[in-house]
Amino acid sequence: MKPARIFDRDREWEGLVSFATAPDPGALLGVVSGRRRQGKSFLLQAMTEAVGGLYFAATEATEAESLRLFADALLRHTREPVDAPFRDWNDAIACLSGQLGKAPVPVVLDEFPFLSKASPALPSIIQRELGPGGSAQGSRARLLLCGSAMSVMGGLLAGRAPLRGRAGLELVIRPFGYRDAARFWDITDPSLAILVHAVVGGTPAYRREFIRGDVPAGSGDFDAWVARTVLNPQMPLFREARYLLAEEPDIRGPAIYHSVLAAIASGNRTNGGIAGYTGRRSDELSHPLNVLEDSGLIVREPDLIRRGRASYRITEPLIGFYEAIMRPRWPELELGRAEAAWQASRPAFLSRVVGPHFEALCRQFAIGTDIFGELPAEVGAGVVNDPGNRDQIEVDVIVLAAPEPGQPRRVLSLGEAKWGTVLGPRHLGRLARARDLLAVRGFDTRHTALAAYSAAGFANDVRQATREHILLITPQQMYEQG
Structure with missing residues (x-):
């Protein structure tokens, strides 16, 4: 036993x-x-x-x-x-x-x-x-x-x-999934659980050994918790992200690796975007990207629509938090000015850390649920070209059914995921446009559900919609269904 x-x-x-x-x-x-x-x-x-x-x-x-x-x-x-x-x-x-x-x-x-x-x-x-x-x-x-x-x-x-x-x-042995992590931290508020997970992920040692069991007392305590734990120079968690990188034997000369991670944390997730951010040619980035991927610190995620294209995501939330929030203000944090640094960095935290992290959690939710009528075979993100409007539609959560020989690939769902935005008809309209464009390209979208994932809620006219194939998904549902 x-x-x-x-x-x-x-x-x-x-x-x-x-x-x-x-x-x-x-x-x-x-x-x-x-x-x-x-x-x-x-x-x-x-x-x-x-x-x-x-x-x-x-x-x-x-x-x-x-x-x-x-x-x-x-x-x-x-x-x-x-x-x-x-x-x-x-x-x-x-x-x-x-x-x-x-x-x-x-x-x-x-x-x-x-x-x-x-x-x-x-x-x-x-x-x-x-x-x-x-x-x-x-x-x-x-x-x-x-x-x-x-x-x-x-x-x-x-x-x-x-x-x-x-x-x-x-x-x-992987980190706890987001549901298990919430149980491990004894957090019952889904929104608070997502905020904490965006900082420390599902690594069990961070709760007990690194911050001595300090858990936010509620959503109103989150800011103070960040300041007294991860931004506190007296806590082991303060330097942990640096140590994680230094402990990898294949990482020598950490400057380029930190720059690559900072690029991804800043939203420059494609090879070209990372090259532009770091000031290096794309071919010069192959080695550091491969090393970070082999070390399990980043993952290469293919675009499910534009085959052959991909973007990178940091897999360890603490490293993403460090690169986006802590590293730019490191001297200030070392002097113990956590509260001031955090208040100045909080907007960046919500946009650069929580927003992308929430999208990733929505994809994790989608891969393990049957609310689309059947279990998905593939879940990811992608970009749909819209030649008529000279635009590109970024779809945060694309859910595909298993391929069938000789049949068009079935799209079970197209989803928009926003942490701090109330989703309304405009967002669903973009998803509907993407669905129609995919149908022209040969995908089977006859039963595609349009999914809105939001922690901020939904406009009244969307909530009252009774049309088929529209799903409104909250953090509460993401933590209840599994």
């Missing part, structure tokens, strides 16, 4: 326990990854305690020291001393396999990137020892490699990596 101290993570727990106790003969390999502060180590420690496994947390150390520490951990687990000090990881893996017995036993190597950095041959050694004729095949070890450096962990099973095709479990 999952310990009561672990909030949510039911599916992750079930996957870990199922892997750790699998009756398969021979050794098995699993990979657990996820950005820092998501509770990976907390979860793995609890799992090894529950099923009697070995948990080893690596540190930044030389190979010799890591081997000594691993030998100590193995001794504590098996209570059998090793015959001789490990010369290398060949000895360590062989000894591990010989001492575990015949029952399935999980063995967690946490912070694996530290080990592989000091011992680059370690993945190859594991591959050999888990393969036919390897020492690990004589045991039933369930070896779990865990780490937070996403570029390193992602590369373990990619391309021609030694461990490709060897893993029986590939688990990514």
Whole structure:
């Protein structure tokens, strides 16, 4: 049973326990990854305690020291001393396999990137020892490699990596979804939950370890909460966004990476927009964009209408908040002038942070709901060209059905998402125009619902509309339906 101290993570727990106790003969390999502060180590420690496994947390150390520490951990687990000090990881893996017995036993190597950095041959050694004729095949070890450096962990099973095709479990521990995050923070007001999520996202460590459980008492306390937590130099959360970037091993010379993130946070989300903001050519941005994407700090989102075009979005809200709000006023914030800096930055927060974040949450809501008549196959944003009006219509939430061979792609819904704007007939009119233009382009829009997502409400004539295929969606509905 999952310990009561672990909030949510039911599916992750079930996957870990199922892997750790699998009756398969021979050794098995699993990979657990996820950005820092998501509770990976907390979860793995609890799992090894529950099923009697070995948990080893690596540190930044030389190979010799890591081997000594691993030998100590193995001794504590098996209570059998090793015959001789490990010369290398060949000895360590062989000894591990010989001492575990015949029952399935999980063995967690946490912070694996530290080990592989000091011992680059370690993945190859594991591959050999888990393969036919390897020492690990004589045991039933369930070896779990865990780490937070996403570029390193992602590369373990990619391309021609030694461990490709060897893993029986590939688990990514992600931040809590917006509904689970609200429950974790004990916030029942949907609008307040969105504001808090736009700052700290769904990272569990930020509530308990980083701000000592400080939760806004209500919507009227939000401004004061921001000033006393994330903008407070005495709180660990104050510098966390900087550390998240610095901890990625592939990020060297952080200036260009901060500039790229600042461009995205400022609304310059296309390759050309980022190039214009940073003063670099588009081809010069390929490497930093790829590194940020491999690190899980940004995501490339395709335009669902104009195929081949895409935009970028920051996946960690705290980094977006830092780049848009904190970084421009860093000297002022370091001097402890949080309240003044926040009051000056609040309009930018609502437009550059909350607005785009609300749009992203609306898309998350759409992908998991059946209010469009069926579960969507694809949800995103896109731009519809309007040649007649020499205009482009940006659609915030596009919901597509699963493609059917030989049939036009069905559009389940087109949506406008606005945090602080009362949506009215003009907004629905633009969506209706986009629907008609898509029909001309060959999409099936016969049953397309027009959806208005707003935290500020809807005009009376829209509320009273009884026409079919019009949906009015509030934050309350987004948190209730799932």
